[in-house]
Amino acid sequence: MRFRHRAVAGLTTLLLPLAALVGLAAPADAATTATAAYTKTQDWGTGFEGKWTVKNTGTSALNGWTVEWDFPSGTKVTSAWDADVTNSGDHWTAKNKSWAGPLAPGASVSFGFNGTGSGGPSGCKLNGVSCDGGTVPGDTAPSAPGTPTASAITDTSVKLAWGAATDDKGVKNYDVLRDGAKVATVTTTSYSDTGLTPGTDYSYTVQARDTADQTGPVSGAVKVHTTGTTDPGEPGGGDKVKLGYFTEWGVYDRNYHVKNLVSSGSASKVTHINYAFGNVQGGKCTMGDSYAATDKAYTADQSVDGVADTWDQPLRGNFNQLRKLKAKNPNLKVLWSFGGWTWSGGFTEAAKNPAAFAQSCYDLVEDPRWADVFDGIDLDWEYPNACGLTCDSSGQAALKNLTSATRTKFGSKNLVTAAISADGTTGGKLDAADYAGAAQSLDWYNVMTYDFFGAWAAQGPTAPHSPLTSYSGIPTPGFTSADAIAKLKSKGVPASKLLLGIGFYGRGWTGVTQDAPGGTATGPAPGKYEQGIEDYKVLKTSCPATGTVAGTAYAHCGSNWWSYDTPATIASKMSWAKSQGLGGAFFWEFSGDTTNGELVTAISNGLK
Structure with a gap:
């Protein structure tokens, strides 16, 4: 359940004049000039990141540009953002986004791309004119249509x-x-x-x-x-999904157990729990930590119902405690989640034989020893046909094929869901697979709308790790919840099958002097379990929020800068989720909350 960054490398710059942009001016024969600078911003050996920056050096506004260039054989663009990039062989063309406004005199605009190969661009043209800084006849853009x-x-x-x-x-x-x-x-x-x-x-x-x-x-x-109402028995209807992840390993260092869901009051405020994670190995679903799941013995004071485990009972561990939790909360549903950031590599092999994968998962989830504990399966593949901890090249249809086979095997009486990226950029992870096709077999998607920014960019800029919307100065346009949800909707995924993700933790930097986002840093802020990350229950008192940006709180205390969600920001995000017709919300994960479950309460109240 982690969103990762691009590798960092040295910078090289190639300056090229750029002449041909279409001028936007009142007279039809207005003219202007422009230049462009190409920069290789990162190089990680097997690939690189490039950026074009176009500057209007004329006196008239610019609108509607098309940049063309040639790459030598073996060099190509693999993904792009802030422009629509296509190619014919080694000839590449980039057009401005349809939503891009005019470029004022003296202003500049950039678009970037990831690529492979070692060559640089040549033969730069814009709208067919050589990039020599010359003038280009203007053309007025259309007026605004009437309000529909x-x-x-x-x-x-x-x-x-x-x-x-x-x-x-x-x-x-x-x-x-x-x-x-x-x-x-x-x-x-x-x-x-x-x-x-x-x-x-x-x-x-x-x-x-x-x-x-x-x-x-x-x-x-x-x-x-629209008229009518959604079936209240389905996500998006009267009963919004309120889902939390319970981590298998949390019973160790974190000392967080199923009973904590009762003592915090959280169990009665959620509708679903995802048990994380089962492994994916050899193309099959396998156990994660079998000791924690099925064998760990609980004393009476640690147990959900106050009854101690015995040495000879057939099932102990988290699974038995979840069984007891469901007995106390009959409407609660539990899904077994497979994969996650560390164990997603096995999905590549699974995609080669979806039916065999689905059969293995069914046999494990529906094992008679604990079949009553689980109400379905969650597939957390990070990321199909894209790169997470490792890179996958299973193809656009791999996720659809896997979810279809899983649904066929588990049937309509079980829940089948998936956790997915929230990359709203053009050519990003959400464009790498058929998410609309896969959604046809799923009850919903858990859209991981967090971890957009963090101290893997050790020098900053500081930025909220879970922005709801964009804001001036955002390091990567498209890395927001709103962009991700809009992209999925535009692909044809029903809003009722989308859950908004909330992180019960913060991400932070140290060596920061600036209170507002966008400051520089010297590295990740200290965290108990991992540098640059800390639970909400710690941050709410150790580094209280000092402001909000893009619907997320941030805090500057001493030299540390953190961003995280609070009950107040969660309330606003739940209101937004309802306004978008989303099926509900989910969070990662229970142990980051306070002992009285104040973040779970905020989600529950916000989705009423």
Whole structure:
């Protein structure tokens, strides 16, 4: 359940003049100039990170640019952000994002990419003009379309219509945006959106595109509330999912046991528990720590029901304690989670034979000794067809194939879920696999909307590790909860199958003098179990919050700087989750909370 960073390496810079950007000015024949600098920002041997920075050196605003360059054979782009990058052989093309606004005189804009190979760019062009710093005729961007109107609203659909935009050379088409994410491109001034969730709020805007592929400003927004109500027995209905992870290893150094869920009051405030983690080895589900799971003996004072384990009983350990917990909380559901950051490497082999994997998982979860303890399975693959602790190349369909086989084997009476990345960048982890296809077999996704930023970037900049929304100065645009949820929705994943993730811990740096985010640091702040990370229950008193940014609290105490969620920020995040029609929320993990479970309480109250 960890989000990781790119490797750090030396910097090399190649300056190239860039001439051809389309000018946005009132006269159709306005002209301006621009330059661009290419920088190799990181190089880790097997790959590199590059960045183009375009600067408007003219007197008119710029809009609608297309950068072209050539790489030598063997050098290529593997992923990109803040631009749409394509190629034809060794010739590469980058277009501005549809949501990018005009570039003012003297301003600059950057886009980056990861690549492989050792070559540098050559033959730079923009809109077909050589990169020599010359002037380029301008072209006005389209006007904003009229604010859409909504009609024929049903449980799952709505018809939209809007006034036409104008452009000096003609409007080519319109992008329709739902909750900020593009859902369609049409040539007319109307669109019918389908596949919506009953009883859910949506916001629609429209943006015009001209024949030069320039996008104009976004229209005003129309709010739509679909009719009907979601089945209250399903996620997203009257009963939101409130899920917490219980770690198998927490019974050791952390001294956190199933009974703590009772003494803290947390067990009665959650609907589901994920037991973490089972291992994935040789393409199969296997036990993690069998002693902690099935054999550890509990005394009467440690046991959920006050009854001590005996030497000859068939099941002890966490599984037996969870059985007792479910007896006290009959509506509580428990899932066995497999994989996680450390044990996800086994999914690559599992993807080669999904049916065999599903059978192994079913045989283990439904073992007669503890079958009554579990109500389903959670797959925590970090990350399909992308890199986590290790890199996987199973292909776009691997996750869909695995979840489909798992659902087929476990059937409709068991829950089947998955924990997934929250990388909202273009070409990032959420673009590496068929998450919409996989969602068809799943009850929900646990979207890991935390660990976006941390002290693996030892010198900073300091940033909230769980930002709800973007903010000025965010180190990586797209690394927010809102971006991740919007991307998944735009791919066709129903909002009711998305759970918002909350971390019950903070991430921090030391050697920080600046109170606000964006400060420099000298390394990770000290933590009890790991440098740069600490439980909420410790931070709330050792380093109380001094401010909030992007919906997350931060704290500057002495030379240490931390970010973490508090009951107040969780309340605002739960309100946001409900406004998005999400199925609920989950958190990592119980032992980071206070002894009276104040963070669990905030989630429970916030989702009522």
